[in-house]
Amino acid sequence: MMEPGDARLPVFNNRDPVYLQVVRHFKVDIATGRLKAGQTIPSRRELAALMNINPNTAQKAYKEMEDHGLIVTEGNSPSRVTSDERILGAIREELIAESVDAFIASVRQIGVPVDELLDIVKRKYETAMAGEKEGQP
Amino acid sequence: MIEAINLTKKYGRRTVLRGLSFTAEKGRITCLIGINGAGKSTLLKAIMGLTPVSGGDIRIDGSPIGKGLYEHVAFVPDTLTLPPSMTVAGSLRFMGDFYRSWNPKRAAELLDFFRLNPSDRISSLSKGNAAKLNLLLGLSLDTDYLLMDEPFSGIDLFSREQIASVFTSDLIEERGVLLTTHEVGEIEHLIDKAVLLDRGEVRREFWCEEVRQNEGKSVIDVMREVYQS
Numbered sequence: 001m002m003e004p005g006d007a008r009l010p011v012f013n014n015r016d017p018v019y020l021q022v023v024r025h026f027k028v029d030i031a032t033g034r035l036k037a038g039q040t041i042p043s044r045r046e047l048a049a050l051m052n053i054n055p056n057t058a059q060k061a062y063k064e065m066e067d068h069g070l071i072v073t074e075g076n077s078p079s080r081v082t083s084d085e086r087i088l089g090a091i092r093e094e095l096i097a098e099s100v101d102a103f104i105a106s107v108r109q110i111g112v113p114v115d116e117l118l119d120i121v122k123r124k125y126e127t128a129m130a131g132e133k134e135g136q137p
Numbered sequence: 138m139i140e141a142i143n144l145t146k147k148y149g150r151r152t153v154l155r156g157l158s159f160t161a162e163k164g165r166i167t168c169l170i171g172i173n174g175a176g177k178s179t180l181l182k183a184i185m186g187l188t189p190v191s192g193g194d195i196r197i198d199g200s201p202i203g204k205g206l207y208e209h210v211a212f213v214p215d216t217l218t219l220p221p222s223m224t225v226a227g228s229l230r231f232m233g234d235f236y237r238s239w240n241p242k243r244a245a246e247l248l249d250f251f252r253l254n255p256s257d258r259i260s261s262l263s264k265g266n267a268a269k270l271n272l273l274l275g276l277s278l279d280t281d282y283l284l285m286d287e288p289f290s291g292i293d294l295f296s297r298e299q300i301a302s303v304f305t306s307d308l309i310e311e312r313g314v315l316l317t318t319h320e321v322g323e324i325e326h327l328i329d330k331a332v333l334l335d336r337g338e339v340r341r342e343f344w345c346e347e348v349r350q351n352e353g354k355s356v357i358d359v360m361r362e363v364y365q366s
Binding site: 014052053056 | 164165166301302304305306307309310325326327328329346349350353354355356357358
């Protein structure tokens with residue numbers, strides 16, 4: 001999934017708990033399909049080295065994901081992404097809702113009528129997606 | 138756990154530690170933060186029994202410091218304290234002769250990891266390589282606790298990154314690490330606990346993730362509040 005030097009490795013901000021930023025990174029990977037249902041994930045130790053984080057933080061992130069059913073660990077075998085479709089679907093919805101909420105919180109201060117706003121969003125989003133496709137090799 | 142309880146230290150008429158208390162837990166990275174002269178190095182030396190204190194107690198896993206301390210706690214001072222004519226390999230042998238807790242296998246791994254040349258003389262090492270060797274000597278002791286005085290001070294970015302990666306590895310697993318810094322910057326997300334010192338007193342001691350979670354503040358935010366108030 002991730003390699004050291006991978007541009008997608010998270011850059012941590014220092015104001016949100018690091019373990020939650022790690023969890024979010026996993027959620028994004030799951031929602032976008034970079035991590036598949038049932039796929040093995042790195043050990044806690046590997047993750048700490050890979051993401052340059054404190055091993056205690058890696059441990060806490062995995063505990064959080066286990067508690068929420070995102071990953072499962074059976075006995076001594078490596079942890080895996082859950083195969084529970086309901087949980088996997090919820091992750092995507094949660095991420096979308098989070099991003100939209102943040103956008104609304106920021107844009108509502110400007111007081112744009114909703115139709116105008118939706119037009120702008122649609123246009124900009126399509127341009128951004130088209131640009132992304134062109135950028136790919 | 139390392140406990141400092143109400144520590145006082147005077148150099149002549151100058152008081153450098155004023156009733157200072159804090160704890161550093163096993164399996165955690167604790168960082169003593171303060172400007173130069175805040176008492177950080179004195180505190181580490183006091184824990185190592187290298188300087189007498191004027192009052193208060195130091196306990197390591199409940200016991201006062203005494204014989205056998207150096208097999209339980211390793212100290213990485215802020216400069217390499219070995220004869221300049223010694224080679225890197227010679228310094229490793231020297232440590233092996235001196236400490237029962239010396240782990241030659243780990244030393245060999247670290248030599249490789251830090252890309253140090255065994256035949257180099259101490260006097261010929263760059264600042265960054267001297268800092269790495271210094272750290273290697275401390276990390277290769279199988280001790281429960283590891284104290285480091287300013288491990289990131291005065292060395293280049295890439296050496297700092299390499300040293301920081303030690304904190305993300307199994308090299309420190311299960312051990313208690315206590316380090317000092319006057320500049321928390323790039324290691325802020327690596328430490329478990331911060332202890333803010335000012336003129337020989339603890340101004341605040343906190344778990345970094347808790348402060349982020351409960352107050353939405355970074356370590357630097359808390360430092361600003363404490364030192365600029």
